Amino acid sequence: MSAVGTEVDTHDDHHHGPARGIGRWLFTTNHKDIGTLYLFFSLIMFLIGGSMALLIRAELFQPGLQLIEPGFFNQMTTLHGLIMVFGAVMPAFVGLANWMIPIMIGAPDMALPRMNNWSFWILPFAFAMLLSSLFMEGGAPNFGWTFYAPLSTTYAPPSVTYFVFGVHMMGISSIMGAINIIATITNMRAPGMTWMKLPLFVWTWLITAFLLLAVMPVLAGVVTMVLTDVHFGTSFFNAAGGGDPVLFQHVFWFFGHPEVYIMILPAFGIVSHIIPTFARKPLFGYASMVYATASIAVLSFTVWAHHMFTVGIPLAGELFFMYATMAIAVPTGVKVFNWMATMWRGSITFETPMLFALAFVVLFTIGGLSGLMLAIAPSDFQYHDTYFVVAHFHYVLVPGAVFGIMAGVYFWLPKWTGHVLDERAGRRHFWLSFIGVNLTFFPMHFIGLAGMPRRIPDYALQFADFNMVASIGAFLFGFSQLLFVWNVISNIRKGRQATDQVWEGAQGLEWELSSPPPYHSFSEPPKVN
Amino acid sequence: MSESHSAYYVPAQSRWPIFASVALAFLGYGAATFINSLSGDTPASYGVFLLIAGMTLLTLILFGWFGNVITESRAGLYSGQLDRSFRIGMVWFIFSEVMFFAAFFGTLFYVRTLAVPWLGGEGDKGVSQMLWPQFTAAWPLMETPDNTLFPGPKATVSPWHIPLFNTMLLVSSSVTVTLAHHALLRNDRKRLKQWLAATIALGIIFIGFQAYEYAEAYHELGLTLNAGIYGATFFILTGFHGLHVTLGTLILFIILMRVMRGHFDPQKHFAFEAASWYWHFVDVVWVGLFLFVYVL
Numbered sequence: 001m002s003a004v005g006t007e008v009d010t011h012d013d014h015h016h017g018p019a020r021g022i023g024r025w026l027f028t029t030n031h032k033d034i035g036t037l038y039l040f041f042s043l044i045m046f047l048i049g050g051s052m053a054l055l056i057r058a059e060l061f062q063p064g065l066q067l068i069e070p071g072f073f074n075q076m077t078t079l080h081g082l083i084m085v086f087g088a089v090m091p092a093f094v095g096l097a098n099w100m101i102p103i104m105i106g107a108p109d110m111a112l113p114r115m116n117n118w119s120f121w122i123l124p125f126a127f128a129m130l131l132s133s134l135f136m137e138g139g140a141p142n143f144g145w146t147f148y149a150p151l152s153t154t155y156a157p158p159s160v161t162y163f164v165f166g167v168h169m170m171g172i173s174s175i176m177g178a179i180n181i182i183a184t185i186t187n188m189r190a191p192g193m194t195w196m197k198l199p200l201f202v203w204t205w206l207i208t209a210f211l212l213l214a215v216m217p218v219l220a221g222v223v224t225m226v227l228t229d230v231h232f233g234t235s236f237f238n239a240a241g242g243g244d245p246v247l248f249q250h251v252f253w254f255f256g257h258p259e260v261y262i263m264i265l266p267a268f269g270i271v272s273h274i275i276p277t278f279a280r281k282p283l284f285g286y287a288s289m290v291y292a293t294a295s296i297a298v299l300s301f302t303v304w305a306h307h308m309f310t311v312g313i314p315l316a317g318e319l320f321f322m323y324a325t326m327a328i329a330v331p332t333g334v335k336v337f338n339w340m341a342t343m344w345r346g347s348i349t350f351e352t353p354m355l356f357a358l359a360f361v362v363l364f365t366i367g368g369l370s371g372l373m374l375a376i377a378p379s380d381f382q383y384h385d386t387y388f389v390v391a392h393f394h395y396v397l398v399p400g401a402v403f404g405i406m407a408g409v410y411f412w413l414p415k416w417t418g419h420v421l422d423e424r425a426g427r428r429h430f431w432l433s434f435i436g437v438n439l440t441f442f443p444m445h446f447i448g449l450a451g452m453p454r455r456i457p458d459y460a461l462q463f464a465d466f467n468m469v470a471s472i473g474a475f476l477f478g479f480s481q482l483l484f485v486w487n488v489i490s491n492i493r494k495g496r497q498a499t500d501q502v503w504e505g506a507q508g509l510e511w512e513l514s515s516p517p518p519y520h521s522f523s524e525p526p527k528v529n
Numbered sequence: 530m531s532e533s534h535s536a537y538y539v540p541a542q543s544r545w546p547i548f549a550s551v552a553l554a555f556l557g558y559g560a561a562t563f564i565n566s567l568s569g570d571t572p573a574s575y576g577v578f579l580l581i582a583g584m585t586l587l588t589l590i591l592f593g594w595f596g597n598v599i600t601e602s603r604a605g606l607y608s609g610q611l612d613r614s615f616r617i618g619m620v621w622f623i624f625s626e627v628m629f630f631a632a633f634f635g636t637l638f639y640v641r642t643l644a645v646p647w648l649g650g651e652g653d654k655g656v657s658q659m660l661w662p663q664f665t666a667a668w669p670l671m672e673t674p675d676n677t678l679f680p681g682p683k684a685t686v687s688p689w690h691i692p693l694f695n696t697m698l699l700v701s702s703s704v705t706v707t708l709a710h711h712a713l714l715r716n717d718r719k720r721l722k723q724w725l726a727a728t729i730a731l732g733i734i735f736i737g738f739q740a741y742e743y744a745e746a747y748h749e750l751g752l753t754l755n756a757g758i759y760g761a762t763f764f765i766l767t768g769f770h771g772l773h774v775t776l777g778t779l780i781l782f783i784i785l786m787r788v789m790r791g792h793f794d795p796q797k798h799f800a801f802e803a804a805s806w807y808w809h810f811v812d813v814v815w816v817g818l819f820l821f822v823y824v825l
Binding site: 109175217 | 537539540541542543544547549551553554557560561564565610617621622626628629631633635636643644648652661679753759765
């Protein structure tokens with residue numbers, strides 16, 4: 001230990017390029033390097049989680065049990081959810097935040113660069129631990145990503161203990177990341193970058209960071225109670241000791257509902273950059289976008305029990321959570337209408353990022369509307385725990401969050417690499433994904449309304465046709481993502497030199513830097529007018 | 530945004546974070562393996578070694594990492610703007626800690642006002658009485674619904690003995706740490722050391738009394754983790770608070786060591802302030818505990 005970093009490096013690293021070799025990535029304090037690490041990590045997790053989804057869809061291709069054991073099926077649904085939420089979507093947004101926020105606000109780097117590195121490097125270890133549970137006695141966690149008690153307590157496999165500590169590690173990573181983003185945005189803005197001039201991606205991330213700080217500790221609390229219930233004899237979620245399994249759901253969803261906004265607000269920010277760029281018009285209703293995002297965040301703390309309408313909560317609770325949930329449609333509607341008004345009479349062109357952004361607006365809105373259907377407590381009694389719910393949250397997460405991320409990656413990739421995007425390849429990826437995603441998830445609405453339960457490896461014969469369609473769509477979507485990998489890697493390797501502005505209508509500090517930007521952008525703060 | 534950006538210190542590459550990640554992985558994997566071996570699920574004995582190795586490594590790394598930060602700070606590399614980043618970081622870290630405790634306080638309130646009364650047949654979901662028809666709701670819950678699986682406590686801790694005394698200890702320790710801060714601002718190093726030492730002493734006495742109370746709860750009152758929901762909420766709240774007091778005392782002790790070495794001056798002493806904020810937070814949580822866990 002003594003040889004490590006005991007001397008002080010008295011010059012700050014501003015005028016250096018990146019270090020050489022693997023050390024660059026292991027020891028880096030540079031926001032761009034850390035952003036890149038996050039994005040590649042998230043891509044790998046996306047492919048792993050996606051393979052699990054394909055295994056699920058392969059099993060569901062036909063009724064009856066064909067490929068995998070029901071127990072393993074449960075492990076797949078659990079790990080697929082956990083990996084996509086904590087390993088793919090969240091780190092991708094943190095990666096984009098790392099890359100873009102310091103550049104967008106004219107800062108030299110993130111506020112706390114060493115802690116930034118730590119936030120990232122915890123994740124590979126946490127997920128290695130989670131995935132190693134697949135090879136343990138009793139198998140990987142099999143209780144669903146929502147780990148409801150008593151499935152995760154009384155009936156849990158031994159790997160639940162590793163799951164608990166893995167979630168703790170992810171939580172530590174997220175909390176440090178959120179603190180860093182808050183410190184960066186509140187303290188590192190260039191002179192003249194006042195609050196109401198902040199780019200929307202920065203605003204949405206600031207609000208997201210507050211959500212993370214408020215709910216990740218609650219997740220830590222609930223997994224801790226699971227741990228003590230399993231191993232130390234407590235009875236938080238066991239009515240025999242005076243506890244309550246429903247209590248688990250309350251605490252979990254107090255985390256879980258803001259969590260779904262954590263996964264969508266940054267995408268709102270990205271889309272709010274892309275649509276004005278390709279409509280060649282300033283964003284309609286900037287201030288209302290900021291207030292709408294903040295309202296969604298505040299409301300997200302008052303709606304959690306809409307996930308629990310059928311569990312047996314008092315009537316007053318059902319009513320309160322039903323109306324509070326519907327209220328979220330108001331600020332969300334403001335956003336959707338603002339995007340539409342931005343495009344109204346614009347000179348729109350349809351480059352790849354814009355295609356993804358437009359698909360985001362349309363398909364996310366479909367997911368939002370099915371969410372409103374689910375918000376109506378009496379209707380939810382019919383939909384609860386069916387494929388309708390699966391269709392709903394995949395519409396907001398896949399063509400919502402994931403398309404938002406992909407739109408952002410295609411939008412900023414030329415800036416990062418300095419190479420113009422191959423439009424043909426980008427569009428090919430878009431259309432295959434767009435068709436694949438709808439083929440996969442749209443039929444799930446129908447089989448859900450008809451009563452097919454989620455998280456079951458077998459189903460009744462009348463659901464066979466739509467399941468087959470969904471499985472074909474899933475494989476189409478899944479394999480199309482290899483095109484995405486190809487597009488990103490070939491853009492990194494070669495391409496025509498991009499201009500600083502990259503896209504004709506692009507505005508903001510990030511487009512004033514060279515493409516690619518220098519390793520240390522803005523050692524001197526830019527002047528913002 | 531008064532200072533210019535060019536003064537913002539962006540550290541060079543650092544080895545600490547990746548090593549800290551490895552240490553944390555040892556700690557997590559070791560803890561899980563160790564805890565599983567306690568329940569006999571996996572007989573693996575290496576868990577405890579991995580856990581200890583992880584904790585030791587993490588401690589060493591944090592010493593080295595903070596050591597780096599202290600040396601850089603004393604070398605004058607940190608601007609006022611960086612100081613603000615630290616302050617913002619600490620404030621929001623404490624906020625996340627508040628939310629951690631909020632989860633357990635929320636659990637306590639839910640159980641007391643809804644879950645236990647429902648099990649006793651009251652209110653909207655009183656139908657759950659049918660599960661254990663002989664059960665009567667009460668708080669503290671001395672008889673659990675299944676009293677053989679979760680034998681309720683024979684008695685609970687009286688708030689007016691040790692807990693009241695502990696409240697006085699912690700509240701006065703908040704005062705002493707503030708007095709130490711005032712002494713630091715006056716550059717009165719002697720008083721600074723005395724008040725800081727007094728704060729640490731109060732913290733240690735508090736932990737001692739808590740340990741004594743736990744021993745008594747386990748051996749005489751039958752108040753254990755297994756004693757139904759009263760025991761569970763009692764120990765999770767007081768236990769995590771106790772851990773935080775221990776951590777806070779350690780932090781204050783390190784601050785005292787730094788004071789002894791002549792660190793901090795009336796203008797620049799962020800670490801001292803951060804430690805005292807943390808201490809006040811721990812104190813406020815205790816007041817909540819005293820009211821809702823012990824008294825009411």
